[in-house]
Amino acid sequence: MELKKIANIEKPEAATKKFDILALWHSFHTDRDFTLFLIFGIFSGIANGINSPIFNNFLSDIYHLSADARGAVEFPREMPGVFIMVVLGVFSFLGDIRMASIGMLLAALGMLGLGMFSPTYATMLIWMMILSLGTHIVIPLNPGIGMSLSKKESFGARLGRFNAYNLAATIIGYGIVWLGFKHLNFTYQIAFVIAAVFYVIAAFVLGFMNPKKPEVKKAKFVFRKKYILYYAMSVVNGARKQIFMTFAPWVLIQVYHLDPPLFAILGVVISVVGILTRTIIGKAIDIKGERFVLTAEALILIVICVGYAFAADFLPVSIAVVIVSACYIIDNSLNAVGMARSTYVKKIAVQPDDVTPTLSAGTSYDHVIAMSIPFFGGLLWASMGYKYVFIAASVIALINLFMARKVRIE
Numbered sequence: 001m002e003l004k005k006i007a008n009i010e011k012p013e014a015a016t017k018k019f020d021i022l023a024l025w026h027s028f029h030t031d032r033d034f035t036l037f038l039i040f041g042i043f044s045g046i047a048n049g050i051n052s053p054i055f056n057n058f059l060s061d062i063y064h065l066s067a068d069a070r071g072a073v074e075f076p077r078e079m080p081g082v083f084i085m086v087v088l089g090v091f092s093f094l095g096d097i098r099m100a101s102i103g104m105l106l107a108a109l110g111m112l113g114l115g116m117f118s119p120t121y122a123t124m125l126i127w128m129m130i131l132s133l134g135t136h137i138v139i140p141l142n143p144g145i146g147m148s149l150s151k152k153e154s155f156g157a158r159l160g161r162f163n164a165y166n167l168a169a170t171i172i173g174y175g176i177v178w179l180g181f182k183h184l185n186f187t188y189q190i191a192f193v194i195a196a197v198f199y200v201i202a203a204f205v206l207g208f209m210n211p212k213k214p215e216v217k218k219a220k221f222v223f224r225k226k227y228i229l230y231y232a233m234s235v236v237n238g239a240r241k242q243i244f245m246t247f248a249p250w251v252l253i254q255v256y257h258l259d260p261p262l263f264a265i266l267g268v269v270i271s272v273v274g275i276l277t278r279t280i281i282g283k284a285i286d287i288k289g290e291r292f293v294l295t296a297e298a299l300i301l302i303v304i305c306v307g308y309a310f311a312a313d314f315l316p317v318s319i320a321v322v323i324v325s326a327c328y329i330i331d332n333s334l335n336a337v338g339m340a341r342s343t344y345v346k347k348i349a350v351q352p353d354d355v356t357p358t359l360s361a362g363t364s365y366d367h368v369i370a371m372s373i374p375f376f377g378g379l380l381w382a383s384m385g386y387k388y389v390f391i392a393a394s395v396i397a398l399i400n401l402f403m404a405r406k407v408r409i410e
Helices: 002-008 021-030 032-063 067-082 084-090 096-116 121-148 152-183 188-206 225-254 260-287 290-314 317-348 352-370 373-384 386-404
Strands: none
Touching: 032 067, 032 096, 032 121, 032 152, 032 188, 032 225, 032 260, 067 084, 067 121, 067 225, 067 352, 067 373, 084 121, 084 352, 096 121, 096 188, 121 152, 121 317, 121 352, 152 188, 152 260, 152 317, 225 290, 225 317, 225 352, 225 373, 225 386, 260 290, 260 317, 290 317, 290 386, 317 352, 352 373, 373 386
């Protein structure tokens, strides 16, 4: 009954508008900046939809990495995220929108480098870090920009709408990957260059938004006792997320031998499911609150960990791959729960200018653990088997559950 209520309730901000051109055109005349923000989400979503399903296959096919070597790659890939608090603090005078535009241009440069200028493993790492820096700049800025264009009672719904448009657009990216690799003889280089073009277009769209340059210099770094729980949740989420991001697709590649076209199909399913879950999660935040949403996420993640770890032990391979793929789909669909951590910060913020610095600090703390966890996860996989990686992830999910129950908003 509660889920039905969340799924059906109507919001005045039209969070339930369908992903179509007419809705965007109508919204453009009534809510220009938010409409441009949605269009930005579409083009960045297409680029992400190209990069996401092929990057792990790219590492496996071109550089022939083992599980522990794949885990080690995450250290340089996530390192830019550790320093994102400093980067956004130093450039805070530009305002969130201009910083996001710079992030998209850096992402485009990184993708272009991966596609055209990566003759060696070492050069690939450099371009990968540039791509990572660009995408990590945008991670804490997206919710901040979205909430700045929303009212308090609709933070969740508006962020849910942005995320739904962004995710729907990834279907186009997945379609490009499937068609290109299945029928057009795409190489990884061609795919990366196409993704770079879409990142550039996303940056161009941001240029039409009101930049809202701060009249006074923002506080560069914010550390308050009131935000400790958010920082702690960010750290735990970073550990959990990185295990799934690194080793879930690696299981599908190394154990079940999925190729880029099959990953593209999975990506389409994830996007279709995710459009619904992002809308529901956004509304659930507004109706039931952040504590409810974060608790539900932690419980579901525990079940997913069990599926990853033990499906192959108790089921035939043909069924196990379906179960693991389902876990992969659900896990990726839950990424939108990050909105609840963002709205939690917005609602407890001592000052409005605390939001972006606090979200960027959370991203940095997230990545301190995220860049080291895959290294140890790779060693655990190599020494004991992949199932123990996900058993460890289930313990992290339990810690996540404990923290979710501590969330309170006055």
